[in-house]
Amino acid sequence: MKVFFLTDNKIWFDFLEAWKKKRRENILIYCSPAGAQIFSEEIDSSRISILDVKNSFDEVKVEFDIGFSCHCKQIFPKSLVEIIPCFNFHPGLNPYNRGWFPQVFSIINGMPVGATLHKMDSKIDHGPVIAQRAISINSWDTSKSVYERVLDAEFELFDIWIERLLTGDFEEIELNDEGNYNSISDFNDLCEIDLDRKVSLREAIDFFRAMSFEGYDNAYFYDEDGRKVFVSLSLKVVQ
Numbered sequence: 001m002k003v004f005f006l007t008d009n010k011i012w013f014d015f016l017e018a019w020k021k022k023r024r025e026n027i028l029i030y031c032s033p034a035g036a037q038i039f040s041e042e043i044d045s046s047r048i049s050i051l052d053v054k055n056s057f058d059e060v061k062v063e064f065d066i067g068f069s070c071h072c073k074q075i076f077p078k079s080l081v082e083i084i085p086c087f088n089f090h091p092g093l094n095p096y097n098r099g100w101f102p103q104v105f106s107i108i109n110g111m112p113v114g115a116t117l118h119k120m121d122s123k124i125d126h127g128p129v130i131a132q133r134a135i136s137i138n139s140w141d142t143s144k145s146v147y148e149r150v151l152d153a154e155f156e157l158f159d160i161w162i163e164r165l166l167t168g169d170f171e172e173i174e175l176n177d178e179g180n181y182n183s184i185s186d187f188n189d190l191c192e193i194d195l196d197r198k199v200s201l202r203e204a205i206d207f208f209r210a211m212s213f214e215g216y217d218n219a220y221f222y223d224e225d226g227r228k229v230f231v232s233l234s235l236k237v238v239q
Contacts, residue, residue, distance in 0.1 A: 001065045001166065002026040006051055008035025009071035010042050012089075015155060016070065017047075019162075032074035053080060060084075066166065069120065070154075078122035086120040087165055088127070089158060091150045093134055094118060095179020098125035103146040104190070105182050107137060107210035113146060115153035117161055119172055124181065128172035130165070131157050140237040142212040193221040193231065208233035 005016050008031050016029050030051035031039050039048050053060055053067075057080040060067070067086040069076060076086050092102030093114035106113035114134040121127035133153035137146055164170050190211065199207070211219035212232040220230045 002063060003028070003066045003068070003166065004051065004060070004064050005029045005068045005070055006032060006053065006072040006074065007070040008032055008038060008073045010039070011151060012070040013039070013043065015158075019158075025166075032072055034073040053077065075124060076120055081120045081122065081127075087130070088116075088118055088120050088125065089154045090116045090118065090125050091147065091154060092116060092125065093132060094125060094129060095175050095177045097182055098179055099182040100184045100187050101143070101182070103137075103150060104143050104187065104210045107141070107143065107146065107206055108190075111180075113137060113150065115150050115157055117154075117157045128174050130170050130172065131161055133157055138237070140235040142209045142214075142233065142235065144213045147213070191218050191220060193219055195221050205233070209235060 003025065005027070007013050007016065007029070013029065013031070020027050020029060028049065030049045033050055033052050036048065036050050051060070053074055053076055057077050061080055061083045065084060067076065067080070067084060069086065069088045071089070071091065080086065090098075090102075092098060092106075093112045094116045096102070096111040097105040097109070097113070103113050105111070112134055114132060116125075116132045117130045118125075119127045119130065133156060135146065135149050135153055161170065190207075208219060208231060212234070217230040217232075219232070220228050223229055
């Protein structure tokens, strides 16, 4: 059996490399073309292999038996997922806030968040569920702290289910609710702050903590002189 993993996430990449060392099977780890630039800034180039599943699916479906997406920026084509089983470790609790940055939208709209392992179909973050792990959102959480706990939940699902996925020992659960989907454009629309919009303090705090992720500039406004000003929020809980 030959298996490929596609990830554009440094944390997932390190996790998969460590797991791969414990196994003897033909397991290959790739990043997508979009992720190559990200990885080149964080990982020794000798460790990076690129796989373009969109334009190389004819070769992929012949060479591999199973595929996995782990925070990959490239959509697996329908012609691939309908021929070989492909699975996605998704940082959201399907069907809620499918798509980009589920934890951001969950903090804002109050929908559940967590980790989902599902079999992929032709739609984004869609298909029968294998397993899920819900994550609670605390009043002091930012996008980053929620995301870190979601990652932990994904790794727990991986440890529990990976061997069963490779041997086909699992059941699929069809979701009756299509839920909702948020695109990268939806996120970008959130980033520019309307300074004249009237909201409650609760809504304002939820918005700013949802848009706060250490190391990234997200929410911003333009001041009277046309300067772009980024805003983030830091919270501290006293037990």
